[in-house]
Amino acid sequence: MTISVLSVASEAYPLVKTGGLGDVVGALPAALAAHDVNVTTLLPGYPKVMAAVEGAAALHDWPDLIGAPARLLSGTLGGHKLLVLDAPGYFAREGGPYGDGAGRDWDDNWRRFAAFGRAAADIASGAVRGFRFDLLHAHDWQSGMAPAYLRFAPAAARRVRSVMTIHNIAFQGRYDPGIFASLALPDRAFAVDGVEYYGGIGFLKAGLEAADAITTVSPTYAGEILRPDFGMGLEGLIRARAGRVHGIVNGIDPAVWNPATDPALAETYDRTSLPGRAANKRALEAAFALEPDDGPLFCVVSRLTWQKGMDVLADTVDALVAGGGRLALLGSGDAWLEHAFRQAAERHPGRVGVRIGYDEALSHLMQGGADAILIPSRFEPCGLTQLYGLAYGCVPVVARTGGLADTVIHANAAALDARVATGIQFDAVTHESLAYAIALAIQLFAEPDRWASLQRAGMAADFSWDTSGRRYAQLYRELLSA
Ligand SMILES: Nc1ncnc2c1ncn2[C@@H]1O[C@H](COP(=O)(O)OP(=O)(O)O[C@H]2O[C@H](CO)[C@@H](O)[C@H](O)[C@H]2O)[C@@H](O)[C@H]1O
Secondary structure (H helix, E strand, O other), X not given: OOEEEEEEOOOEOOOEOOOHHHHHHHHHHHHHHOOOEEEEEEEEOOHHHHHHOOOOOOOEEEEEEOOEEEEEEEEEEOOEEEEEEEOHHHHOOOOOOOEOOOOOEOOOHHHHHHHHHHHHHHHHOOOXXXXXXXXXXXEXXXXXXXXXXXXXXXXXXXXXXXXXXXXXXXXXXXXXXXXHHHOOOOHHHOOOOOOEEOOEEEHXXXXXXXXXXXXXXXXXXXXXXXXXHHHOOOHHHHHHXXXXXXXXXXXXXXXXXXXXXOXXXXXXXXXXXXXXXXXXXXXXXXXXXXXXXXXXXEEEEEEEOOOOOHHHHHHHHHHHHHOOOEEEEEEEEOHHHHHHXXXXXXXXOOOEEEEEOOOHHHHHHHHHHOOEEEEOOOOOOOOOHHHHHHHHOOEEEEEOOHHHHHHOOEOOHHHHHOOOOOEEEEOOOOHHHHHHHHHHHHHHHOOHHHHHHHHHHXXXXXXXXXXXXXXXXXHHHHHHHO
């Protein structure tokens, strides 16, 4: 039996992406189609998303959706069904999906994403003629109210199952209790097993409490968030619902991330033609004004934040250069970290190149041209850049946490001898252990056979969506038969 799922998210590649959430939501429809699951994606009508549904006729109107009018439009996303919530009062703004160009969050984010969640629940439960879904799958706090609205719908409404996925627990959508009156929920929803969260309202909390199942994006992280240091206030709830928590690792979309076909590369290559990477290394050096040489070239493609351990990396750049390495960094985020990396580039001209900003094509060239990618995250639900690194022969050097622990095989002596190692892991996110991991990478790089073995083993690993798509499909079926 084919299952129809409404996937509800604030980002989906290629229409809107600020990070890994966009990649995963963009890849899910194809990943699940192979397992007899029909996915329709619902996105907010940001200007770029609206451009993709230009001229579409309205399928439904909400005269007053949590305080502003909205309509529903349809289009396609990579050949799969797309629904767009056109609500100009909420989404027709310049800037990013969550804030203005200067990075300040919009003051009315609670209203924007409450409206989004409300619309999702209406659509899933059949309020829009022509649409009927078996299950609603919500991603991150921006969609967290959708399962809550389903749960607190009038008793007569059709029961629709729901799944809440945590991609990043650090962002929780936490607001003052004063907004409750505007959410159009029954009074009983303001309760510890409802939308109430430490005296206020929690959007992610609401979704986690209401959903029939909770998933996160790696098995290790699913275990970590039971603990206070990773659960960030939600660990109690997650422990209470532990029987419903599943860790399903992300895959990568081979149509977008494949070094044999990638149009962003200077030269395409595969596992049998690794020397083809040299042309990409030269192009990368040119793009970052680095001295061309054959020594180890590290890269970073990351949000510049505490989560990603970028403060520790900033303290370790000098050691990396002193050891004979070079660094190309692409990222944006906290102003003080952007400043620290700009200064590092000034200290080490030709050895450290920094590009502050967001550049999708350049991120592909970095994976295709750098020798290793550094990912010193303090927590990492799954991580995608290490998966791209593995697929591209750009050896990941990662903190042993979350999905990084699950997807990289550390180059210890036994793994190297068995030729199964795919990268380097280190334990504590400190200057000392990161410097040690970088030194180990430089040492292994100096042994070309060993290094090529790391690259080839990584490129041979299977991170396609096939296995994970099957697991989501299985979970949906279990929930529908319960
Ligand atoms: N400056 C830049 N220019 C171009 N591209 C850039 C960029 N900065 C980052 N990216 C891209 O954004 C994505 C980042 O994805 P990650 O999974 O590594 O982390 P993120 O924290 O965003 O995702 C959260 O959700 C995902 C999805 O579940 C989890 O894997 C992860 O652990 C979790 O923190 C990658 O595609 C990367 O290439």
